[in-house]
Amino acid sequence: MNSKQTVEAYVTSGVKIKSYRLKEKLLDELLREPKCEECERKTWQGKSIPLDLHHKDNDHLNNPIDGSNWELLCPNCHAFKHRSYPWGGKKKTE
């Protein structure tokens, strides 16, 4: 087994998924572009934009390997997504 843990190995390993680690793996393995999927920004104030991995259904434990529950968002868009949820702006940070 390769010592480099793949996204697939990670989400199927049974360990508690940490969103920021999952995000790093997605970017590492070039499965996602390092840009906000909402506003398409890649940079912020001259630096690469900080990105959050957002779970579309707001369930951090729902990590299908096809990536259908994930969105990479800049902090602005991420906050906006959570404000638009009926259950309010609660953001669980991992």
Ligand SMILES: [Zn+2]
């Ligand atoms: Zn954005």
Ligand SMILES: [Zn+2]
């Ligand atoms: Zn989120």
